Amino acid sequence: xxxxxxxxxxxxxxxxxxxxAAYRELLRALALHLRAYFARRLGPAxxxxxxxxxxxxxxxxxxxxxxxxxxxxxxxAVARYKLIDHLxxxxxxxxxxxxxxxxxxxxxxxxxxxxxxxxERLLAALPENKRRLVRQVRIEGLSVAExxxxxxxxxxxxxxxxxxxxxxxxxxxxxxx
Amino acid sequence: xxxxxxxxxxxxxxxxVPRAMVWRRLALGAGAGGAVSLGLMLxxxxxxxxxxxxxxxxxxxxxxxxxxxxxxxxxxxxxRLSRPGAPSRSQMLLEALxxxxxxxxxxxxxxxxxxxxxxxxxxxxxxGVCPWRIVLLALPVLAGAIWSVGRxxxxxxxxxxxxxxxAAGALGAFIYAFHCDESAAPFVAIWYTLGIAAVGAxxxxxxxxxxxx
Numbered sequence: 001x002x003x004x005x006x007x008x009x010x011x012x013x014x015x016x017x018x019x020x021a022a023y024r025e026l027l028r029a030l031a032l033h034l035r036a037y038f039a040r041r042l043g044p045a046x047x048x049x050x051x052x053x054x055x056x057x058x059x060x061x062x063x064x065x066x067x068x069x070x071x072x073x074x075x076x077a078v079a080r081y082k083l084i085d086h087l088x089x090x091x092x093x094x095x096x097x098x099x100x101x102x103x104x105x106x107x108x109x110x111x112x113x114x115x116x117x118x119x120e121r122l123l124a125a126l127p128e129n130k131r132r133l134v135r136q137v138r139i140e141g142l143s144v145a146e147x148x149x150x151x152x153x154x155x156x157x158x159x160x161x162x163x164x165x166x167x168x169x170x171x172x173x174x175x176x177x
Numbered sequence: 178x179x180x181x182x183x184x185x186x187x188x189x190x191x192x193x194v195p196r197a198m199v200w201r202r203l204a205l206g207a208g209a210g211g212a213v214s215l216g217l218m219l220x221x222x223x224x225x226x227x228x229x230x231x232x233x234x235x236x237x238x239x240x241x242x243x244x245x246x247x248x249x250x251x252x253x254x255x256x257r258l259s260r261p262g263a264p265s266r267s268q269m270l271l272e273a274l275x276x277x278x279x280x281x282x283x284x285x286x287x288x289x290x291x292x293x294x295x296x297x298x299x300x301x302x303x304x305g306v307c308p309w310r311i312v313l314l315a316l317p318v319l320a321g322a323i324w325s326v327g328r329x330x331x332x333x334x335x336x337x338x339x340x341x342x343x344a345a346g347a348l349g350a351f352i353y354a355f356h357c358d359e360s361a362a363p364f365v366a367i368w369y370t371l372g373i374a375a376v377g378a379x380x381x382x383x384x385x386x387x388x389x390x
Binding site: 057059063075 | 179180184185187189191192196198199259260329330332389390
């Protein structure tokens with residue numbers, strides 16, 4: 001976020017003086033930053049709600065920004081506070097279950113939902129053609145021959161492509177853990 | 178996408194924000210609370226009858242400046258704690274200075290006094306009621322300060338609550354000093370500080386409960 005400091009700060013100062021166009025541009029830029037920040041920690045679906053909540057907080061608390069200080073420091077502190085607050089509430093919800101017994105058995109599927117989301121997030125980092133191959137061969141269960149027929153590649157090209165893509169993925173997992 | 182719609186509606190609300198907004202809000206909360214405390218002190222305890230003579234003594238001004246400088250530094254710290262990402266360490270150090278000064282004066286007074294007089298320098302005649310009265314007089318200020326800070330953006334709720342408590346405690350002690358006729362520095366260093374610290378602890382609790390946004 002620090003590269004963005006001069007631009008974001010200029011927009012914020014204009015917004016605080018009542019410039020609606022600058023404010024719209026600022027909020028759009030912040031939505032992108034926040035989406036990346038929260039999605040890295042929560043997953044895309046959960047992140048979007050928090051992006052909106054944080055944008056509302058940024059709006060209603062914008063008077064608390066000290067114009068002599070870096071804007072990104074303010075932004076980061078607000079985003080971090082909102083994330084911690086969200087995690088705290090999520091933990092409270094988890095320790096105080098209001099649902100009936102079936103929600104206990106629903107735990108497994110929730111876990112697999114999370115796993116699916118993790119896989120999708122990793123796949124999204126691959127180039128389009130490799131992502132399609134991995135999905136067909138490793139997730140949908142197509143044979144190498146079928147995948148080759150669909151994509152118009154040779155069977156060995158499919159094998160090599162999947163192999164390389166999995167190697168890239170495992171390197172990414174190693175980096176993030 | 179809903180986020181885009183949200184951005185559209187928020188950017189339509191871009192009215193100018195005054196620069197002094199944070200201070201204005203703190204002044205409103207502390208001012209309203211302080212006015213109630215002052216009224217409470219006048220109605221319940223009354224100003225010490227010998228105020229005019231006392232103002233000619235150093236002891237009076239020691240109490241006056243201890244509580245006033247403490248309150249000033251504490252409100253400045255509170256202002257920092259109400260702003261996300263704003264550094265507050267130097268304001269906290271500044272807040273410790275008046276206490277360090279009064280503690281030093283108290284140490285000098287105690288060392289220079291006859292051993293038999295030391296007990297009275299520390300306990301005075303009102304040690305049992307002084308901290309409690311400071312807490313009571315600080316409560317309206319604390320309510321006002323928590324109200325103000327809750328409308329700003331404290332990212333560390335407990336710390337901001339303690340900050341509000343210390344600021345309210347110091348202002349409550351400043352108001353109490355118009356009634357209190359104790360003049361020994363050891364008394365002020367112990368019992369005034371204890372009262373202020375108790376309000377600080379109470380503020381931390383309130384911060385944990387109420388300073389969420």
